[in-house]
Amino acid sequence: MNCEYCELRKSAVLYEDKDVAVIIKDMAVTPGQITVLPKQHFTILEMVPNELVEKCFIVANKVSIAIFEGLGSQGTNLVVQNGLSAGQTVPHFAIEVVPRKEEDGLNLQWQPKPLSEPELESLLSQLSEVKVDLNEKAEAKEKQEIKVKDEKTEMIVEKEGKNNYLLKSIRRTP
Amino acid sequence: MPQMTPEQQKELQERIKNMSPEELQEFQKQQCIFCQIIAGKVPAKKVYEDDKCVAVLDINPAAKGHLLLLPKEHYGIMPQIPEPILAHLAVASKHLSQLLLKSLRVDGTTIFVANGLAAGQKAQHFMIHLIPRKEDDNALPFEEKLVSKERQEKVKVAVENKLYQLLGVKKESIQLKLPQEDYFEEKPEIFITSNNAKRYHKEKCAFAQNINSEHRIEMTPEQVANSGKKPCTCITGEKIPLPAKTKTESELDNSKKTKPNKKASPAAKSTKKNSKSRITQKEEEEPEEEFEPEDEHKVDLDDIANLFR
Numbered sequence: 001m002n003c004e005y006c007e008l009r010k011s012a013v014l015y016e017d018k019d020v021a022v023i024i025k026d027m028a029v030t031p032g033q034i035t036v037l038p039k040q041h042f043t044i045l046e047m048v049p050n051e052l053v054e055k056c057f058i059v060a061n062k063v064s065i066a067i068f069e070g071l072g073s074q075g076t077n078l079v080v081q082n083g084l085s086a087g088q089t090v091p092h093f094a095i096e097v098v099p100r101k102e103e104d105g106l107n108l109q110w111q112p113k114p115l116s117e118p119e120l121e122s123l124l125s126q127l128s129e130v131k132v133d134l135n136e137k138a139e140a141k142e143k144q145e146i147k148v149k150d151e152k153t154e155m156i157v158e159k160e161g162k163n164n165y166l167l168k169s170i171r172r173t174p
Numbered sequence: 175m176p177q178m179t180p181e182q183q184k185e186l187q188e189r190i191k192n193m194s195p196e197e198l199q200e201f202q203k204q205q206c207i208f209c210q211i212i213a214g215k216v217p218a219k220k221v222y223e224d225d226k227c228v229a230v231l232d233i234n235p236a237a238k239g240h241l242l243l244l245p246k247e248h249y250g251i252m253p254q255i256p257e258p259i260l261a262h263l264a265v266a267s268k269h270l271s272q273l274l275l276k277s278l279r280v281d282g283t284t285i286f287v288a289n290g291l292a293a294g295q296k297a298q299h300f301m302i303h304l305i306p307r308k309e310d311d312n313a314l315p316f317e318e319k320l321v322s323k324e325r326q327e328k329v330k331v332a333v334e335n336k337l338y339q340l341l342g343v344k345k346e347s348i349q350l351k352l353p354q355e356d357y358f359e360e361k362p363e364i365f366i367t368s369n370n371a372k373r374y375h376k377e378k379c380a381f382a383q384n385i386n387s388e389h390r391i392e393m394t395p396e397q398v399a400n401s402g403k404k405p406c407t408c409i410t411g412e413k414i415p416l417p418a419k420t421k422t423e424s425e426l427d428n429s430k431k432t433k434p435n436k437k438a439s440p441a442a443k444s445t446k447k448n449s450k451s452r453i454t455q456k457e458e459e460e461p462e463e464e465f466e467p468e469d470e471h472k473v474d475l476d477d478i479a480n481l482f483r
Contacts, residue, residue, distance in 0.1 A: 012326045014334060015341060022337070024326045027318040031325045034333065045285070046272045050265045057264035058257055059341070064289060065253045066337035071329070075290025078252070079316060082271060083282025086307040087316050096316075100293040108286075109294050110236030110305070110313050120231055123239060124219045127231075130277045132222045132269050134262075 005092035006041050019052060020059050027089075029098055030106055032071050036060040037094035045082045045093050050134075060095045067099045075100035077108050203248040208299035212246050222270060226262045229270050229304075236305045236313045239278045243267050243302040250298055251289040267302050274306045282307040284314050365398045365409075367391050374398050379408035 008016075011023040014034065023035050036059050042048045048056070064076045077098040081088040100106065115123070193201060203209050210216040212228050219231040221241060232240040243266055249255045255263075271283040286303040288295040305313055366382035367374035368389035375382035382390075393401065 012323075012330055014330055015337060015343070024321075024329055025318075026321055026323075026326065028321045029316060029318055031321050032329050032332075033318075033321075034329070045268050045283075046275065048268070050268070053264045053268050054261035057260055061252050061255070061257075061260055062340040063333075063337060065340060066333045068253065069336045070333040073290075073292070075288065075293030075295065076252075077289070077293045078285070078287035079314075080285035081282075081316065082285060083275075083280075083307065085280070085309040085311070086282035086284045086305075087314070088282065089318070098293075100290065102292045104292070107315055108288075112234035113237065114234055115238065119238075120219055120233075123231060124221065127221050127239070127273060127277050130273050132266075132273050134224070134265050134269055 003041055003092050004090050005037050005094060006039075011035075019055055022059060022063060029096075029108075030100075030104060032067065032073070032099040034063050034067065034097045035094050036063055036097065037092060042093045043091045044088075045080060048093055056093075056095055060097055063097045067097060071099050073099035074102055079108070199248070202250070202298055206248055206297070206299050208242075208244050208297055208301070209248050212244060221273075222266070224266075226259060227266050229266070232303070236303075237307065237311060239274055239280070239306040241270055241274070241304040243270060243304060244299060248298075249300040251295070251300060252287060253289070255300060263302060267304060270304050274304060278306050280306040280308055286314065363395055365393045365395065367393060367398070367401070367403055372404055373406045374401070374403045374409070375406040376408045379406055381406055381408070 005021075005023075008021060008023060011025045013021060013023050015022040016039065019039060021037055021039050023037070025033070025035050036056055038048060038052050038056055040052075042052075045053065060078055064078065067073050067076055077096075077100055079096045079098060080094070081096075082093070098106070098108070100108075190198065190201070207216060211218045211230060218233075220228060221231060222229040225246070227243060227245050229241050229243045232242050243263060245255065245259055245263060247259065249259075252260070267285055271285060274280060274283050284303075284305040284307055286305060287301075288303075289300075307313060364377060365374040366377055366379070366385060368385050368391055370389075371385070373381070374393065398405075
């Protein structure tokens, strides 16, 4: 599959080792946004092995500190868009670190939608049905299920790909 | 928090001023609602709990199922968190995101962290937001725009030293791949001219190619602007009429007749100028090279105008 992040094109590479890469993309919500990603291709967070998730977040934290000091930011946002409906544009898991300043005009906030007590109760019971186990062993059992899910996402990505502006511009004859 | 009288507020401010950083942190912990939730003093809907962290349902969610993942210890922002704890939180957020995907049947999650007031952090306690997402819910706007290569470079320069220091790597040991050029705007344009030429040209322009390598000068757009030279038609975009192919033989004869006359006048002018400014013979040759084709155009224009008469 043709993945923008795997090829690391269109971006300035700030740092890379065998596991992770830190890049500055040509697309950003605000200049100074830095992206941390595993070098191996994983579409969504759930596919990334625990160790790599840890490393990505630790590196993202260091990027965040470097942004605080290097760019003189007053704050940082970390954003993971996990899945198409979360606004993920590249089918490769990545953490976006966004430098923030007061009155920078960015709106990374949500409209609160308060829930009633019974709604919260039913939600809680719904969420309690699945047990959360941070061990990799538990993960192995679920792997198959995730795979199916992933194929679905990829199919959607492929479908979307036909209308992708990047592809359009490539196919456009001069 | 209970309402305080102005006097009490003043007293409190005084106390805060005199506190040591350790005391201040302790004080913040006492005031922190999330620390009280973790301690069980304030009720909350806990979805997950282990020895290092707790996940609760947000009471002001961006979407149904919005979770807050909190470290049990009080930290203000992410840089304060020790690596093992952060690593644990990262793994926990992965699994909680998975939980949301499975049990709420959503097809995406947004993982969001705000460090500092400017980033929209509202509570004093560090937390990771896990927001279940559905298509077109617009729960979190995140619009990316194109950033110029120069700004990318600036960011890199500003951040790299600190980052390398934090990552414990030497700058020299890192291979810095520069972005491939063809993805960005083309190289800065170079214009071709010579010492005596009145005009400057694009590289591909026929005039530019006529200039000998001896006299050829390459200039940046800025240099050209300061040189006082005029742009050639290849730059202004004026149409250069097609050469004599369409002309009849008699017209060609005409143009041949008119040519020498017209040619003579600028040549004469240039020799006058040259004698004044004492320009050497070598340089004298060169303006002619340029004048020739320009004059041809003039003739062509006349001829074409004549065709309409």
